[in-house]
Amino acid sequence: MRAGQATTAVIGGGLHGLACALALVQRGQDVVLFERSWIGRRASSATAAGVRTLWRDPAEISLSLEALERWYRMDALVGDDCGFRAGGQIKVAESHAEMEALAARFAQMRELGFHHEELIDARELRRLAPMISEHCVGGLIARRDGAADPHRTIAAFRRAVEGHGAVIREGIAVMALEPAVGGWRVVTDAGSWTVRHVVNAAGAWGAQVCRMVGEVIQFGYKASMVFVTERVEQAFRPVFSTVGRSLSFKQSSQGTLVVGGGIQGGGDLEKGLTQVDFRALAKGAAAAQELFPAIRNVQIVRAWTGLEGKTPDLLPVIGPSARASGVFHIFGFSGHGFELVPLVGEIVADCITYGRSRYDIGSFDVARLLT
């Protein structure tokens, strides 16, 4: 690869940027990836790393089921299983009314022809989670779901991307995208690159990259918080969420308990700063404790906030730009993009290489967000 030239430039060194770079470089392209800070700095390392098909928007289900299959074959894709453990994901009902909501969802899934979600009663719930509070009446489970280790995933994708010869440039910010002969000039704070294609995988900053090519979209961001406890003996295999509150709860392979679920902390997109809001996070702690009273004395050792893009319909933006030819988007996963990592990069790589994808990505078209 000549300095300053590549077939495709990927903007953003999160997992989706890495996965797309990997898919492109595997197709024989010269790829350069620009990351403003360092690989995996933002949502990719702040995620609770749920591998979840459960309770997804119907528009995302097919993709998520296909992505799930890839999690089972992750080793073949990136040379590491990324710490994926398939303990299932359970949406817990804390009342009969909530159980009815789960039953309605179950019926809807059957109607749409999906069979990955299954209703379970209180007895099965207790078999899967012996320590769950008495008041929980049942749940909805996706048994093949699970969770992975975000840091191992980042490391594995990084190794794979570099191993295939893509160039990763950390500490370099993209300032502008200018049309050039046969493609785009990517103007960075460390020189310009000429490329044929640009992939916008800038996460919470995805809309800023859109603006560089004249697309103004409706877009917000999330600053979701997670906390993690000391290591305790292995006791929880599935990942738990609830119908009525913001909670996700799992135990990592190290034994730490990881609690998230989309409770919002403080975030400043311009400065790139985040702050944990413990008063808000307290609700997550209270929810976890009410679901599992036995963990009340477990010690919290770390908490953090990640910055992640958010669209009005909470669906991601995947596919070609509406205004700029040669520009492709992968961002705006609204807090549930981790599971889709092994698939979406490939879809966009197909769009770039073959002009189309065999998956239906109509619902994720950026055009729906244009103002």
Next chain:
Amino acid sequence: MLRPDLLIVGAGPAGMSAAIVAARAGLKVVVVDEQPTPGGQIWRGIEANAGTSRGRALGEQYCSGLATVRTFRECGAVYWPSTRVWQVESTLGTYVTGPGGTRVVAPRLVLIATGAQERPAPFRGWTLPGVMTVGAAQILLKNPGSVPSEPVWIAGCGPLALLYAHQLIRMGGVVAGFLDTRPSTPLRETLQLAGRAALRSSRELAKGASWYAELYCRAGRYVPDVVDLQALGTDQLEGVRYRTAAGRVEEIRTSLLLVHEGVLPELHTVRSLGCEIQWDAGQAAYRPVLNEWGECSHPDILIAGDAAGIGGAVAAVHRGRLSALRILQRLGKVAAEPEMTEENCRAALAHALVLRPFLDRVFRPREQVFAPDDDTIVCRCEELRARDLCAALSGSVGSNQLKAFTRAGMGPCQGRQCGLTVAALIAAAEGRHMSEVQPFRVRPPLKPLRLCDLAGLADESRSS
């Protein structure tokens, strides 16, 4: 929610001195400290020990703390002992947990006076029961008054190691041997530095020299120029192997080894707030970037005492007072005591720091402190060896990425014991200077926090 004018973190020399000036001038002051009694590490247990034979054995400087502690008790500041601060927000919302439960305080200004911690100096076997720091042993001397049950081996470099040996001998303890890890300084340079210091602080200098002389005469053995240590044993320390600069390797049998390689500013809180820090080559430590009042890069946070840069107890007192004077100025108050002027404090501070360049130079840490061998555990919590960390260091991986990839710094101590070594390993691997490497970010809570204590805050916000 309590809204004091000033929240002070730490009731050591700096925190107490600042609290006295601020409270007497009429400010509402809250002082939070982890210990059950005031005094910090240096004056720990002073109220119980003063006037006893133990107090006398601990020395004049120790006993001098009693006056400050008494004044502090009566100054009108609200004092929360046995209380830990586990989060300070950039808007100064401060979360504390203590005997009174978990509370949130919203002060107008915060003074961080968290003091120092001993420099983590990893060597093979340093995690074994039986290896402790000299500072730990000195704490035991002050409360409850324990000494090693057998003649003890001390390995280290720094005034604290000498002071402890001196105090121990005075209390009837026995030093089996002293492995001096102080790198040799050319005699001419030592004399020059000492000469300059002696003009203004000859008494202190003489005291130090006498400790050395005492050690030389009273310790079973005195071994100079020790460059490397290895603690031997499986479940418990059984012996120590050491190597001298001349390459001599020897082994001794002991079940207790006290180690010390100097002290560092305790910057956990400061760094969690993202306050700017810099590498201080003279002290071989990170320190906060401060102006002459102790104001840092955050407009409403001041830092005083050893947390501002190692200066010792007397300097801490004057730094605490100076910061308090600045706080009074900012909040439109004046000091109650006429002699409490900027000029007086600055003169006293300068005098207290006269010996510092000499101490920093002569007691600088040996190179091996920053370059543990492959087999040495660097992160005590996650039991990661230098080898594990170096293996993850391919490419230009920063501290935060190294932490993510290896879990170094993710355990209960939250990087307090490995942060500096990790930064040094990165600097070495990339051929960069320490000033170009940042230690990893600090995540809250600053101290582990029970899930139910956090959950309790949800009830509080619901009711309010």
Next chain:
Amino acid sequence: MFRLLEDDWGRVESTVTIEIDGYPVIAQIGETVASTLLRVEASWSRTTPVSGARRAPYCMMGVCFDCLMLVEGEGLVRACQTSVRAGLKVQRQMGPRKVGPSC
């Protein structure tokens, strides 16, 4: 590993009894669990959750987190920051602790 000095403060009859792993241990009022532990024969405080290695109090000032013990059933408590009181029940923390009704 340590013994009490017999000076004029140490002689004062001001002791309490605490329990370490079920065994009664005499402590001085005002001292910490860690300083008490360091006078018993096996003065280690825990085994690590990573490799099961034994650890003992190291820094005594709350920054090494190696003197973590179970204090009245609460885990990950720094023994060096915990004052003794009569009847206090302390256990060595063995590896990753169990979560359960007693935790």
